[in-house]
Amino acid sequence: MKKQSDKPDIVSVARLAGVSAATVSRALNHPDLVHPATRKKIDLAIRKSGYIRNRAAQTIHGRRSATIGLIVPTIANVIFAELVQAFNDAVSQQGFTLLLASHGYDLATEYALVRKLLEHRVDALALIGLDHGEDTYRVLREQGLPALAIWNYDPVSTISCLGIDNAEAGRIAASHLLMLGHRRIATIFPDTGENDRARSRRSAAQATLKAAGLGDRADWQIQTPYNTGQAKRASLELLASVDRPTALLCGNDVIAQGALYAALKLGLKVPGDLSIIGIGDFVGSAELEPPLTTIRIPARRIGAAAADHLVAAVDSESEDAMIRTCFECELIMRATTATPPVG
Amino acid sequence: MKKQSDKPDIVSVARLAGVSAATVSRALNHPDLVHPATRKKIDLAIRKSGYIRNRAAQTIHGRRSATIGLIVPTIANVIFAELVQAFNDAVSQQGFTLLLASHGYDLATEYALVRKLLEHRVDALALIGLDHGEDTYRVLREQGLPALAIWNYDPVSTISCLGIDNAEAGRIAASHLLMLGHRRIATIFPDTGENDRARSRRSAAQATLKAAGLGDRADWQIQTPYNTGQAKRASLELLASVDRPTALLCGNDVIAQGALYAALKLGLKVPGDLSIIGIGDFVGSAELEPPLTTIRIPARRIGAAAADHLVAAVDSESEDAMIRTCFECELIMRATTATPPVG
DNA sequence: AATAGTCTTGCAAATGTTTTCATAAAATAT
DNA sequence: ATATTTTATGAAAACATTTGCAAGACTATT
Numbered sequence: 098m099k100k101q102s103d104k105p106d107i108v109s110v111a112r113l114a115g116v117s118a119a120t121v122s123r124a125l126n127h128p129d130l131v132h133p134a135t136r137k138k139i140d141l142a143i144r145k146s147g148y149i150r151n152r153a154a155q156t157i158h159g160r161r162s163a164t165i166g167l168i169v170p171t172i173a174n175v176i177f178a179e180l181v182q183a184f185n186d187a188v189s190q191q192g193f194t195l196l197l198a199s200h201g202y203d204l205a206t207e208y209a210l211v212r213k214l215l216e217h218r219v220d221a222l223a224l225i226g227l228d229h230g231e232d233t234y235r236v237l238r239e240q241g242l243p244a245l246a247i248w249n250y251d252p253v254s255t256i257s258c259l260g261i262d263n264a265e266a267g268r269i270a271a272s273h274l275l276m277l278g279h280r281r282i283a284t285i286f287p288d289t290g291e292n293d294r295a296r297s298r299r300s301a302a303q304a305t306l307k308a309a310g311l312g313d314r315a316d317w318q319i320q321t322p323y324n325t326g327q328a329k330r331a332s333l334e335l336l337a338s339v340d341r342p343t344a345l346l347c348g349n350d351v352i353a354q355g356a357l358y359a360a361l362k363l364g365l366k367v368p369g370d371l372s373i374i375g376i377g378d379f380v381g382s383a384e385l386e387p388p389l390t391t392i393r394i395p396a397r398r399i400g401a402a403a404a405d406h407l408v409a410a411v412d413s414e415s416e417d418a419m420i421r422t423c424f425e426c427e428l429i430m431r432a433t434t435a436t437p438p439v440g
Numbered sequence: 441m442k443k444q445s446d447k448p449d450i451v452s453v454a455r456l457a458g459v460s461a462a463t464v465s466r467a468l469n470h471p472d473l474v475h476p477a478t479r480k481k482i483d484l485a486i487r488k489s490g491y492i493r494n495r496a497a498q499t500i501h502g503r504r505s506a507t508i509g510l511i512v513p514t515i516a517n518v519i520f521a522e523l524v525q526a527f528n529d530a531v532s533q534q535g536f537t538l539l540l541a542s543h544g545y546d547l548a549t550e551y552a553l554v555r556k557l558l559e560h561r562v563d564a565l566a567l568i569g570l571d572h573g574e575d576t577y578r579v580l581r582e583q584g585l586p587a588l589a590i591w592n593y594d595p596v597s598t599i600s601c602l603g604i605d606n607a608e609a610g611r612i613a614a615s616h617l618l619m620l621g622h623r624r625i626a627t628i629f630p631d632t633g634e635n636d637r638a639r640s641r642r643s644a645a646q647a648t649l650k651a652a653g654l655g656d657r658a659d660w661q662i663q664t665p666y667n668t669g670q671a672k673r674a675s676l677e678l679l680a681s682v683d684r685p686t687a688l689l690c691g692n693d694v695i696a697q698g699a700l701y702a703a704l705k706l707g708l709k710v711p712g713d714l715s716i717i718g719i720g721d722f723v724g725s726a727e728l729e730p731p732l733t734t735i736r737i738p739a740r741r742i743g744a745a746a747a748d749h750l751v752a753a754v755d756s757e758s759e760d761a762m763i764r765t766c767f768e769c770e771l772i773m774r775a776t777t778a779t780p781p782v783g
Numbered sequence: 784a785a786t787a788g789t790c791t792t793g794c795a796a797a798t799g800t801t802t803t804c805a806t807a808a809a810a811t812a813t
Numbered sequence: 814a815t816a817t818t819t820t821a822t823g824a825a826a827a828c829a830t831t832t833g834c835a836a837g838a839c840t841a842t843t
Contacts (some may be wrong), residue, residue: 117793119795149558149563149579151830152546152561152830153495153499153828153830156496158797160798164560173521173524181517182514185542196537197527198532213537215492216494216495217495218496240447325724328591329727378468380516381669384672386700386705452800460824463821464800469801473821494798494799495800496800500802500829501827501828734793
């Protein structure tokens with residue numbers, strides 16, 4: 098009755114194998130340091146006892162926790178789906194486990210989540226974008242763990258970042274519509290208050306339109322959250338008017354999808370009557386009917402690269418160097434944009 | 441130079457506050473046991489030093505890790521998006537952190553993930569469905585931690601489960617099409633080898649069709665993964681023939697969406713020429729044009745209930761009681777099904 | 784057969800908390 | 814005022830592991 102819990106620990110395995118706990122530990126962490134024969138005995142003892150090692154104990158010893166945190170605005174949405182999957186796959190493949198959290202586009206909540214993940218001693222932390230609370234930035238600085246802002250590239254960021262130039266994405270989208278000859282262009286974006294990605298896209302797009310001499314009609318600057326249903330309803334309202342735009346520049350593909358459905362519902366031909374362009378190229382955007390013209394964000398590559406960077410930063414004990422990596426975004430011309438209707 | 445790491449720990453906080461480590465610990469975990477004045481001093485010291493407590497240390501002490509594991513087949517897809525979000529929200533709100541993993545519909549990988557999460561000493565573990573490796577079941581049994589199979593209800597499951605009766609879903613979908621008068625019905629499902637949800641739906645649907653006297657044409661039993669693009673291509677092939685079905689029963693909404701796009705592309709009227717029914721009612725299905733008729737799975741409620749059950753099981757030290765909860769699934773008649781075309 | 788070198792292993796200290804037990808101080812009752 | 818109960822705190826053991834150090838066991842070299 099000396100053991101209160103029946104769960105086998107390293108010393109019970111050691112006893113079973115007839116060696117010391119230290120040797121078992123070494124067999125697990127530095128197999129090359131222990132004699133093949135002993136290793137065999139230990140393997141057998143582990144198998145026999147059903148031992149599962151306790152990461153918490155090694156974490157506490159100062160070893161890494163083998164966990165990496167990822168905080169995204171939302172999960173219940175296709176926006177970050179590919180990113181999360183790719184990030185998780187890469188991280189997992191290198192022996193780490195993902196701690197995932199979502200804050201619903203609220204930076205105060207985000208700070209609380211950061212603290213929570215730090216309590217769990219994640220070895221590294223990834224966030225989306227560069228809009229974060231002052232307190233978030235401070236605690237990240239203080240803790241000095243590898244941190245990375247994903248999704249938005251900014252040449253003057255204060256923490257490492259890896260993503261696309263969202264302003265460029267907005268510019269490309271706007272230019273594409275202008276190039277096709279559109280002069281009646283509406284934009285649909287979410288609230289850009291705490292969302293630097295949307296803000297960059299939006300202001301660059303507006304600037305491009307303005308530079309082309311387009312007045313900025315307030316009623317053609319729609320705001321709606323990243324939600325297909327709400328985007329569809331907002332678009333229905335916008336498009337119902339006879340004085341409607343000939344093109345819609347959407348903050349991302351989720352909105353674009355909603356806009357497309359609205360057009361379909363109203364019997365508008367896309368792209369004959371109305372051009373629609375999205376940003377993101379999310380899963381499924383290529384399969385829409387008609388297939389969506391959009392600006393591709395290489396989400397899988399970004400996710401994998403982010404994971405690789407963080408894992409490397411954890412492995413190399415050295416001070417993790419600041420990186421700022423820009424992935425190219427690219428116009429994917431599919432079938433929802435064309436020259437504006439005559440008349 | 442006595443401290444090698446500069447990170448403040450509980451004793452440095454204690455020193456700073458002029459109390460013992462035990463008191464700091466108490467102030468954190470049982471605030472009512474420490475004098476308000478001392479609490480104040482401690483709070484200040486914590487603030488000042490930027491102390492973040494170490495969950496690993498409490499985990500190792502036998503306290504709970506405050507983490508819950510969730511293993512899903514896939515993240516890069518809308519299928520489990522709402523479930524994961526709801527689960528995470530509920531778990532998070534109760535002070536737990538989510539450890540997420542995905543296995544890509546491979547049960548061997550799943551077993552490895554289960555082990556990994558157990559190494560991290562998750563307090564509870566949730567899996568999707570009831571198809572799992574023998575080894576997975578064994579280790580779950582041995583470890584005796586609260587475990588839960590989500591998504592599929594089975595009255596004779598060997599572990600707790602919480603979800604819908606997938607056979608019922610398949611039956612409802614098939615009955616709906618029969619009721620409308622369809623006699624030429626094709627089914628599109630993924631590989632059902634290691635996927636009990638799909639298997640239950642499919643076999644119940646087939647049985648219902650057979651009971652109605654419909655022969656099971658092999659070329660009308662399509663197999664394609666849960667992927668809009670592949671489903672669209674498979675449907676294009678199926679629907680291009682003049683000898684085509686009048687209705688498509690799809691394994692889930694992702695497939696249904698692909699089928700719908702295929703029909704649109706071929707210029708088929710939905711539901712005039714072709715009826716399509718999905719299963720799941722995923723985010724966005726209601727917004728499709730035309731809106732998708734489907735069998736609703738209450739993903740948010742399931743996710744929240746699953747989380748609540750596991751948290752409760754963790755909190756109550758008692759042996760966690762087996763539960764088997766069945767959520768109702770429900771036919772949502774939207775606009776993609778109708779009576780078959782005459783002629 | 785002796786010496787030097789290389790492997791392999793065990794001991795013990797260390798990691799950051801929590802909690803039991805004991806004690807001191809304060810509050811209450813007599 | 815004293816005796817008793819309550820409240821607040823500290824000391825130390827416990828949790829499961831890793832690792833530096835030292836010593837014992839081989840192997841290779843002469």
